[in-house]
Amino acid sequence: MPEGHTIHRLARQLNASLATKPVQASSPQGRFADGAERLDGLTLLGAEAWGKYLFCEFDSGDVLHVHLGLIGKFRSRKAPVPDPVGQVRLRLQNEAIAWDLSGPTRCEIISPSEQEQISSRLGADPLRSDADVAAAQEKFSQSKRAVGALVLDQSVIAGIGNVYRAELLFLCAIHPARQARSLSEDEFALLWSETVRLLRIGERMGRIVTTDPAEIGATRSRMKSEERLYAYHRDVCKRCGSGIEVLKIGGRPIWYCPSCQPS
Numbered sequence: 001m002p003e004g005h006t007i008h009r010l011a012r013q014l015n016a017s018l019a020t021k022p023v024q025a026s027s028p029q030g031r032f033a034d035g036a037e038r039l040d041g042l043t044l045l046g047a048e049a050w051g052k053y054l055f056c057e058f059d060s061g062d063v064l065h066v067h068l069g070l071i072g073k074f075r076s077r078k079a080p081v082p083d084p085v086g087q088v089r090l091r092l093q094n095e096a097i098a099w100d101l102s103g104p105t106r107c108e109i110i111s112p113s114e115q116e117q118i119s120s121r122l123g124a125d126p127l128r129s130d131a132d133v134a135a136a137q138e139k140f141s142q143s144k145r146a147v148g149a150l151v152l153d154q155s156v157i158a159g160i161g162n163v164y165r166a167e168l169l170f171l172c173a174i175h176p177a178r179q180a181r182s183l184s185e186d187e188f189a190l191l192w193s194e195t196v197r198l199l200r201i202g203e204r205m206g207r208i209v210t211t212d213p214a215e216i217g218a219t220r221s222r223m224k225s226e227e228r229l230y231a232y233h234r235d236v237c238k239r240c241g242s243g244i245e246v247l248k249i250g251g252r253p254i255w256y257c258p259s260c261q262p263s
Contacts, residue, residue, distance in 0.1 A: 001070050004159020005202030007049040008127045010074055012203075014047040014056065017076070017097045026091045028084040029102075035109050036090055038062065044092075051122050051158025055115050063115045064090075069105025076100075123156040126196040127203060137188050140180045147183065148176030149250035151191075159199065166232040166255045167210040168194055175263045176247060176254045211238065231255045 025039035042058040049055075054074075056064040068074065081098040084091060090101040101107060110118075123139070124131040139156045140147075150156050151165050160168070169176050172191050174183070183191070201220070202208050209220045209228045215238070216227045231237070234244045237257040246253050 001161055002052065002068050002072070003161035003164055003199075003202070003208070004049065004051050004125065004127060005199045005208070006206075007052055007054050007068070007159070008199075009203045009206055011047040011049040011054060013076065014044070014092075014099065018044045018092060018094060018099065019046050020044070021094055023092045023094055028088040028091060032089050032107055035064075035107070038109060039064065039092075049125075050119050050128065051125050051154055052161075053118060053122070053158075057112075061112065063110050063112060065106055065108050065110045065115065065118070066101065066104055067106035069103070072102065072104035074099055074101045074104075122154055122158040125158045126192070126199050127159065133192055136192070137185075140183055140188055143180040145180055146177050146249050147174055147180045148247070148254050150180040152250045152252070157195065160195065162252050162254070163208050163229070163232050164195070164198060164202075164210075167208070167230055168198065169254070170231040170257060170261060171198075171210065173261055175261045176249050176256050177263065215239075231257060 020043065022041055022043050025036040027033045027036040039058060039062065042060050045057045045059055047054065047056045052067060054066040058064070077098040077100060079096050081093060084100055086102055088100045088102050089104060089107050092099045124133055124136040136157055140150060143150055148165060148169060151160055151168065168191060171194050172187065174187065174191065198210055205220060209223060211223065211228055211230055213219050216223055218227065230239070231244055232255050234255060237244055237260060240257065240259045242257055242259040244255050245258055246255055
């Protein structure tokens, strides 16, 4: 599933290529024909992300709500725009570019009040300037749940998925099974700051890279795919050489180093 950095990057790209101009909307697949007809010819005022949710506001007051889910993609096609390929739920385009949405979990038109209702259920987004960090820390301090479960809870911190979860807890030397309330203020502060740092890198690069270039001996842009992560889907810890172990927490497997992340 695309994590928060992907959605923020997508919002930025939609704003750069489509915002402030009328867009043509269509549904080549047909499943969103009524919605596309409603959006066709409207001006996109702006796109924004909150965690894994994308909201596109139009000058009619309508809001396009998209959640990519596990397999969803929103791909750009530069002019001359080719015919749609595959099951394209929605195409938004102007004279220079088209954006094709396929396989989303959610693709619907909602009102601004409905957008507010959705956002109110989401936790602090590390890539938003209005992130309520204090509220997230308060939830951690009161929870007996495992840190590895709470980090995935979108009502606590919005935008973290399974890859970032493993990498963040590794970098912060936090065992994933520890109770969230056992974290000190300094540990939570480190977890939050690392989350912001790594998601910003991911948003800028369009991929998840958590390793330190000084350790790898290459810039992030030149790292091989197997060099970009410390723990996720690894067999051996890059730092200490210990075997990576796997636990199931929050309904999903998490990879961790028992030496670097002691219980």
